[in-house]
Amino acid sequence: MSEVRLDELDVGQLAERVGDRLLRVVSALRPCQLDSSSPACSAVLQAVANPYFLQEDPGGFQTTGWLGAFVTQPSLYAVAAETPEDIAAAVTFARDRQARVVIKGTGHDYLGRSSAPGSLLVWTHRMREITVHQAFVPMGSSDIGFPAVTVGAGARWLEVYQAVTLCGRYVQGGGCTSVGATGGFTQGGGFGSFSKRFGTAAGNVVEIEVVLRTERF
Ligand SMILES: Cc1cc2nc3c(=O)[nH]c(=O)nc-3n(C[C@H](O)[C@H](O)[C@H](O)COP(=O)(O)OP(=O)(O)OC[C@H]3O[C@@H](n4cnc5c(N)ncnc54)[C@H](O)[C@@H]3O)c2cc1C
Secondary structure (H helix, E strand, C coil): CCCECHHHCCCHHHHHHHHHHEEECCCCCHHHHHCCCCHHHHHHHHHCCCHHHHHCCCCCCCCCECCCCCECCCCCEEEECCCHHHHHHHHHHHHHHCECEEEECCCCCCCCCCCCCCCEEEECCCCCCEEEEEEECCCCCCCCCEEEEEEECCCEHHHHHHHHHHCCEECCCCCCCCCECCHHHHHHHCCCHHHHCCCCCCCCCCCCEEEEECEEC
C-alpha cells in the first residue's frame, strides 16, 4: 500500500489529542530559501553553527544532505512529544492513515533518516528527563541493584554527562556532546562499541527512555 502525504489528510483529529504540541514545521533555513542575500538569512546561517540552536527547531538538522545522495527535508507536521501518550497518538494517527512517520531527537543523523518530506515527525526533543540511580534494579530481577542513569529519548550527552558527573560517576558516551544519548546513538548510529551493542535498525521503535550503567571515576 502506498504512503499518503500528510497534506492530503485532516490533522484536526490529531490536534484534538495532542493540542498545541502539534506543530507546523518549516525549514530552519527558510529565510535563505526566500532570499539568500537578506539579513535574516545571514543571521540564521550564523545561528545554525550552534547544534543546540538547531535542535530547538523541529525543522533543524545537523546536515543538509550528503554528496547528492539525499537532501534533508523537514516533515510537514511534528508532534512535540512530552509523554508516551503523545507518541502513541502520533503513531496511531499515521498508522491508521498510512502516513509516513519520522522520529527525530537531535537531527544528528548522517543519512537523513530523521527527515522525510510530507511525513509526520515524532519530535522527542522535550523528553529530556534524567534520573541518576544509586542502585537500579531491572523490573523482575533479583539483582541487588547497580549504579545507573535513566535517560529520556530527547536528552543530549552533555546533559547526561553533567547529571552523572555531579553524582561522582561516569557514563560512556560519544565525543560530540550534542548527539542524543538514546535514540539514534544507542540503536547503532553511534561510533563507539557501546552503541553497537544494541544492534537494531534506527527508526523502528520510539524508546521513551534508556537505562545506562554508570561507573566510578
Ligand atoms: C557532527 C556529528 C558528530 C557526531 N559525533 C559522534 C560522536 O562523537 N560519537 C558517536 O558515537 N557518534 C557521533 N555521531 C553519530 C551519531 O551518534 C549518530 O548520527 C546518531 O544516529 C545520532 O542520533 P540522534 O538521536 O542524536 O540523531 P537523530 O537524527 O535525531 O536520530 C538518528 C536516527 O535515530 C532515529 N531515532 C532518534 N530517536 C529515536 C527514538 N527515540 N526512537 C527510535 N528512533 C529514533 C532517527 O529516526 C534517525 O533514524 C555524530 C554525528 C554528527 C552529525
